[in-house]
Amino acid sequence: MGISWLSRGRTRMLSCTENWDIWGRFCDLDMVRSSGFNSFYGGFTRSKGKPSAGRKTIAMRREVISKTPGIVKTLKDSGMHVITYVWTGGFDRKYHDEASAEKFKGEFVGPPPTWIRDVKDYVRACYVNPDWIEEVASDVAVQMTEGGSDGIFFDVLVPLNHCVCKHCQAKFKEDTGLDLKSMPMPAFSEPAMDQTSGEGWSAQERIDFSSKDYRDYFFWRMDTFIDFFRQVRKRVEDLTGRRPVCVGNFHSSHPEYVYCITLAAGVLDGVYFEEGVNYPPNSLVYAFKAGGAAMPGAAPLVVTRVAEAIPTPSMQKVALAEGVAFGGYFTPWGYYIHESDDLEDATRQCNEFFAEHEDMLADQSDLANVALIQSLTSDIFYWQRERPAVRAMSVFLTDLHTPFEFLMAENGLDAERLGKYALLVLSNTGMVSEADLATFRAYMDAGGKIIATGDEAFCFDETMKRRDNRPEHKNLFYIAGCPEREFTDNRIIGPDYFCEFATPSGELAETIQRHATPPMIETSARTSTSINLTESDEDILVHMVNLHVNMRLSQLFIRLDRDVSLRVRVPGGVKSATLLSPDIEGGSGPIDFTQNGDYVELKIPEVKHYVIVKLQK
Numbered sequence: 001m002g003i004s005w006l007s008r009g010r011t012r013m014l015s016c017t018e019n020w021d022i023w024g025r026f027c028d029l030d031m032v033r034s035s036g037f038n039s040f041y042g043g044f045t046r047s048k049g050k051p052s053a054g055r056k057t058i059a060m061r062r063e064v065i066s067k068t069p070g071i072v073k074t075l076k077d078s079g080m081h082v083i084t085y086v087w088t089g090g091f092d093r094k095y096h097d098e099a100s101a102e103k104f105k106g107e108f109v110g111p112p113p114t115w116i117r118d119v120k121d122y123v124r125a126c127y128v129n130p131d132w133i134e135e136v137a138s139d140v141a142v143q144m145t146e147g148g149s150d151g152i153f154f155d156v157l158v159p160l161n162h163c164v165c166k167h168c169q170a171k172f173k174e175d176t177g178l179d180l181k182s183m184p185m186p187a188f189s190e191p192a193m194d195q196t197s198g199e200g201w202s203a204q205e206r207i208d209f210s211s212k213d214y215r216d217y218f219f220w221r222m223d224t225f226i227d228f229f230r231q232v233r234k235r236v237e238d239l240t241g242r243r244p245v246c247v248g249n250f251h252s253s254h255p256e257y258v259y260c261i262t263l264a265a266g267v268l269d270g271v272y273f274e275e276g277v278n279y280p281p282n283s284l285v286y287a288f289k290a291g292g293a294a295m296p297g298a299a300p301l302v303v304t305r306v307a308e309a310i311p312t313p314s315m316q317k318v319a320l321a322e323g324v325a326f327g328g329y330f331t332p333w334g335y336y337i338h339e340s341d342d343l344e345d346a347t348r349q350c351n352e353f354f355a356e357h358e359d360m361l362a363d364q365s366d367l368a369n370v371a372l373i374q375s376l377t378s379d380i381f382y383w384q385r386e387r388p389a390v391r392a393m394s395v396f397l398t399d400l401h402t403p404f405e406f407l408m409a410e411n412g413l414d415a416e417r418l419g420k421y422a423l424l425v426l427s428n429t430g431m432v433s434e435a436d437l438a439t440f441r442a443y444m445d446a447g448g449k450i451i452a453t454g455d456e457a458f459c460f461d462e463t464m465k466r467r468d469n470r471p472e473h474k475n476l477f478y479i480a481g482c483p484e485r486e487f488t489d490n491r492i493i494g495p496d497y498f499c500e501f502a503t504p505s506g507e508l509a510e511t512i513q514r515h516a517t518p519p520m521i522e523t524s525a526r527t528s529t530s531i532n533l534t535e536s537d538e539d540i541l542v543h544m545v546n547l548h549v550n551m552r553l554s555q556l557f558i559r560l561d562r563d564v565s566l567r568v569r570v571p572g573g574v575k576s577a578t579l580l581s582p583d584i585e586g587g588s589g590p591i592d593f594t595q596n597g598d599y600v601e602l603k604i605p606e607v608k609h610y611v612i613v614k615l616q617k
Helices: 029-034 058-067 071-077 098-104 130-145 166-176 212-240 255-263 285-294 313-325 334-338 341-356 358-362 376-381 389-399 434-445 483-489 506-515
Strands: 013-015 039-041 081-087 090-092 122-124 151-155 245-250 272-277 301-305 370-374 405-408 423-427 449-453 476-479 521-523 529-535 539-546 561-569 576-580 588-590 594-596 599-607 610-616
Touching: 013 334, 029 071, 029 334, 058 130, 071 081, 081 130, 081 245, 098 130, 130 151, 130 212, 166 212, 212 245, 212 255, 245 255, 255 285, 255 376, 272 285, 285 301, 285 313, 285 370, 285 389, 285 405, 313 341, 313 529, 313 539, 313 610, 334 341, 341 358, 370 389, 389 423, 389 483, 389 506, 389 529, 423 506, 434 449, 449 506, 476 506, 483 506, 521 529, 529 561, 539 561, 539 599, 561 610, 576 599, 599 610
Parallel strands: 013 039, 039 081, 081 151, 151 245, 245 272, 272 301, 370 405, 370 423, 423 449, 449 476
Antiparallel strands: 090 122, 521 561, 529 539, 539 610, 561 599, 576 588, 576 610, 594 599
């Protein structure tokens, strides 16, 4: 990425929210500095809630910066990186004169997403409009030159803005030779789904992506969305003489957003997912794995909320641990930490542990003999009505204690790379290109195994044309339906959320275990203890995260996993084994092990929140 502090194991970012300014919390910078963070993003350009940090005019932004001097400088002087905030999808009409509003606004087909409809006076802008590009770039430049920011956090991103303004019409004609207004536009704002947390999806009319014109339009719209950031970045560099750090707010539940990340390497500096309401004991493994696969080399940042009040200290520690264990970082909301000294202490304890071991963590890559493959275009074009099933499969594999690497079909699949895996898993992938199908056939001919769930897996080619015959091979195993969805829908069982975790079972679990051979890990760990394997040239790390935490403040609860046996496949053996954990006094200590054939055998006395077993090669 070119930004070393946004790489794996190095980023410890605190996410600000508007609540900071509303409640006058900007003065509490000692908390930010002392909680173990090395970077921070926030809207330092708001004044007591009038107006939002993202919707200011440039003149208003300058005024507020002048009234709140030193905030960013104080943080930067303490050694932190600071990224400030701007809305990119639109603006608040109240704070723009009529001429500016008319110049910036787009001309859209269909109603906006529900969340936009709920924002009074919000006007959607067009990413192709050169006036809007200049406005956003100038806003970023002011925040960098006058506000002291290192870069920008782009919020309110809607990649598929179906704008038909004069700028879009002219560019579409120039790029494709087609008439934009003749395209079979959807009657709503997002082709796969509205941003309504599932509300109304089943009522939406299915898009016919067998239309080449619409597929061309879709890819064109994605390209123009990324080109918006490319042009903003170049213009900011022209205005400031500095390279801005650019991060966008995406959502992993929407395959369109993840697809944009595959296009954004070199344009954006990192992956940031806002995950709604999804704290432990719910798992965020998909966001971390998919983000790293979509933009190789990036360390995904993930932020989410709890449904009630604020997280407990144990929930906070587990969320932070899961991020690092699976290749990214969980970034907590700032106002949570303001409300609880215990949360601040828990966060500091984890961040100090990550900082102590950041060089080791940053040098790691996933180690597995199973690959989970996502086709984003299949999830967009074929399966439009629900969140991608691969999200559920990532949790299923994790709960099965089957380490896996995550691959994006859009980044290219080749038989040589696939040959390192004993098993490939594709979750409800209805659409597979002829080129990828040929690669899969070569992989299976060489002895590799493939599991595909979904009643129409592999049934459509890249044009959404149904194949005459479903592909068959002795090493291709179809699983009816999507049992991974059924599992994750009922993963936590009992009368309340502090009870028990279901164990993956049935045909899918049995087929995975039969073909993921030889197993990388054998363990007595509970289902709720997530395990990931990573390696560097010097060592192999076994990351163990205990997700058995409550979601109710009335029961401060985490269930320890004790006397956990581990057998880790390490052909050639290891020189030493070390136990590392923020829960251990002193942070680390040696652990006994034995070498039994290709396996290292150990027993972990206790997994409270997070344990790393470091096996030195």
